[in-house]
Amino acid sequence: xxxxxxxxRRLRSTPAMRSLVRxxxxxxGAFLYPLFLCEGEGVRREVSSMPGVFNLSIDEAVKEAxxxxxxxxxGLLLFGIPNEKDxxxxxxxxxxxxxQRGLRAIKATKAxxxxxxxxxxxxxxxxxxxxxxVVARDGEHYQIENDASIALLAKAAASLAEAGxxxxxxxxxxxxxxxxxREALDAAGQQNTPIMSYASKFASAFYGPxxxxxxxxxxxxxxxxxxxxxxxxxxxxxxxxxxxxEGADMLLMKPAMPYLDVIREARNSFDLPMxxxxxxxxxxxxxxxxxxxxxxxxxxxxESLLGIRRAGADFIVxxxxxxxxxxx
Numbered sequence: 001x002x003x004x005x006x007x008x009r010r011l012r013s014t015p016a017m018r019s020l021v022r023x024x025x026x027x028x029g030a031f032l033y034p035l036f037l038c039e040g041e042g043v044r045r046e047v048s049s050m051p052g053v054f055n056l057s058i059d060e061a062v063k064e065a066x067x068x069x070x071x072x073x074x075g076l077l078l079f080g081i082p083n084e085k086d087x088x089x090x091x092x093x094x095x096x097x098x099x100q101r102g103l104r105a106i107k108a109t110k111a112x113x114x115x116x117x118x119x120x121x122x123x124x125x126x127x128x129x130x131x132x133x134v135v136a137r138d139g140e141h142y143q144i145e146n147d148a149s150i151a152l153l154a155k156a157a158a159s160l161a162e163a164g165x166x167x168x169x170x171x172x173x174x175x176x177x178x179x180x181x182r183e184a185l186d187a188a189g190q191q192n193t194p195i196m197s198y199a200s201k202f203a204s205a206f207y208g209p210x211x212x213x214x215x216x217x218x219x220x221x222x223x224x225x226x227x228x229x230x231x232x233x234x235x236x237x238x239x240x241x242x243x244x245x246e247g248a249d250m251l252l253m254k255p256a257m258p259y260l261d262v263i264r265e266a267r268n269s270f271d272l273p274m275x276x277x278x279x280x281x282x283x284x285x286x287x288x289x290x291x292x293x294x295x296x297x298x299x300x301x302x303e304s305l306l307g308i309r310r311a312g313a314d315f316i317v318x319x320x321x322x323x324x325x326x327x328x
Contacts, residue, residue, distance in 0.1 A: 023310075024306060024309050024310045025309075026302065026305055026306055026309060026324065026328055027072075027328060028071055028072040028073050028074070028321070028324070028325035028328055029072055029073070029074045030074055030309070030314065030315045030316060031073050031074055031315070031316055031317075031318055031320075031321035031324060031325060032073070032074055032075045032076065032077050032116075032118065032275070032315060032316065032317040032318070032321065033064075033068050033073055033075075033076055033077070033317075033318070033319075033321035033322060034053075034076075034077045034078075034079065034317060034319060035056060035061050035064055035065075035076055035077070035078050035079070035102075036053070036054070036055045036056060036079050036080075036081060036213050036214055037055075037056060037057075037058060037061050037078060037079065037080050037081065037098050037099055037102040038055040038056065038057060038080075038081040038098065039057065039081075039082070039083045039098060040057040041057050041059055042057060042059065042060065043055065043056060043057035043060060044056060044057075044060050047209065047212055047213040048212065049208070049209035049212050049213075049280075049284050050209045050212075050213055050280055050283060050284055050287075050319065051284075051287045051291075052287075052319070052323075053213060053280075053283075053319050055081060055213065058098075058101055058102045058105050059105075061078075061102055061105070061106065062105050062106060062109055062111075064076075065106045065109060065111045065112070065115060066109060066110075066111045067322065068111070068115060068321070068322065068325075069110075069111035069112075069113075069114045069115050070111075071322060071325040071326060072114075072325060073115070073321050073322070073325050074115070074116060074315060075115050075116030075117065075118055075166075076106070076115055076116075076117055076118065077118045077120060077169065077317055078099050078102055078103065078117065078118065078119050078120060078165075079099070079120050079125060079213075079214050080092075080097060080098040080099035080102070080125055080126070081098065081125060081214060081215050082097065082098050082125070082126055085126055085127055085128040086126075086127070086128055087127065087128055087129065087134075087135070088123075088127070088134065088152060089123030089124075089125075089126035089127040089152065089156075090126065091126040092121075092122070092123050092125075092126040092152070092153075092155075092156040092159075093152070093155040093156040093158070093159040094159070095159060095162075095163075097159070097163075099119055099120075099160060099163070100159060100160065100162075100163035101163075103117055103119065103160065103163040103164040103165055104163055104164055106164075107164040116166045116167060117164065117165055117166045117167070118165065118166065118167040118168075118169050118196065119160035119161075119163075119165035119167070119168050119169065120169050120171055121153055121156050121157045121160065121168050121169060121170040121171065121172070121181070122153070122170070122171045122172045123149070123152060123153065123156070123172065124172075124214070124216040124218075125214050125215065125216045128219070129218065129219045129220065130216055130217050130218040130219050131144055131218055131221075131223070132144070132149070132171075132172040132173065132174070132223065132226060133145060133146065133148070133149030133152075133153075133172060133174055133226070134148040134149045134152065142220070142221065143225070144174075144225060144226055146174050146175055146176070146226075147176070149172065149174050149177075150174050150175075150176050150177045150180040150181075151180065153170060153172055153174065153177050153180065153181065154177070154180040154181045154183065154184035155184065157170065157181040157184055157185060157195075158181075158184045158185055158187075158188040158190065161185055161188065161190040161193040162188060162190065165193065166193070166194075167193065167194045167195070167196050167250070168181065168185070168193060168194075168195055168196070169195075169196040169197070169198065169252060170195065170197055170198060171198040171201060171252075171254070172198075172226070173198070173201050173223075173226045173227050173228070174226060175242075176246070178195055178197055178242075178243045178246035178247055178248050179246035179247060181195055181247075182195060182246065182247035194249035194250060195247060195248050195249050195250070196248070196249065196250035196251070196252050196275070197240075197243040197248040197250070197251055197252065198252045198253075198254050198277075199236075199239055199240040199243045199244075199248065199251045199252065199253070199266075200228055200236035200237075200239050200240055200253055200254075200259075200262060200266070201227055201228060201254045202227060202228045202229070202230045202236075202254070202255065202259060203222070203223055203224045203227035203228060203229065203230065204227075204230060204254075204255050204258065204279070204281070205281065206255045206257075206258065206279050206280070206281030206282055207255075207279055207280060207281060208280065208281055208284075209280035209281060209283070209284045210279065210280035210281075213280065230258070230259075233261065233262055233265060236262050236265070236266070237265065237266065237269055240266055240269075240270060241270075244270065244272060248272065249272065249273075250272055250273045250274070250275070251266065251270065251272050251273070251274040251275070252274070252275045252276070252277055252317070253266060253274065253275070253276040253277065253313070254276070254277040254279060255277060255278070255279040255281070255282060256276040256277060256278045256279065256282065256308045256311075256313070256316070257278065257282045257304065257307070257308070260307065260308070260311040261311075263276050263308070263311040263312050263313055264311045264312050266312065267311070267312025267313075268312070273314050273315075274312065274313060274314055275313050275314060275315040275316060275317060276308050276311070276313035276316055276317070277316075277317040277318075278304065278305070278308060278316055278317065278318040278319070278320070280319070282304070283318070283319040283320065286300060286301065286304065298327060301320050301323060301324060302324060302327065304320075305318060305320065305324055
């Protein structure tokens, strides 16, 4: 039927009507809130490029966890900022590492009963050079050694699971790391710990503010030899397929907004639970527009999250999690 018999505006007439027929919904339980843990006590240091985001000492992170639980947020994604770094990134698997201690502190609270704790697994925050793996140097030339790196990443995954992480989330983009982590987790008696793979993580300009927050900027070169080329959709599907074959239980797509087509293609192709990371650059550029009065904060924030959900994400890692949860 066509106009005038069919009038699509009939179902838009009131807020109640629009709610009744709404196809895609946001809810706080589908949000994951990133936390950046640092040493010290009573530390709440705002990240200059990310308004409202802080480097937090463990005691302050516990307070954030309690707030998130009260708001009905689904979980936390934890990153660590150690005081000391080295070439190997040994703080990533230290039993007394910053995230390991943070996990134990959060798990000791009542808030942990309703929050999924997810530990990012990478070396970039812990290495003195800022790369996500072991660096082999030859004069001015260098390369990131894949197989040596995955051995260390697997140790980090097992350490974080032992400290209480409900999920480990490798973000390094080394080949074969999912299989190595699954083997290490199983050998450590952590057979029930899921792996959420950053299965198609692109080398993106939108990560800039995160590198300030996590103190993880590479000291030389860039990450394009291991993170994906943003032009390649078919390759992203190959990455995901390989990670699933190696034992990934969940998928995380990163970034979100510039790669909504990748999220949709992955949703159409794979049945695993899948999330998307609304990364720091997406958050910061929206905040810049908010501060200048160019966009209405509440509407723009929720619309950005709704678009990610509509593209196919089951859950969203977002720095807007608390603000959006309060509104919803």
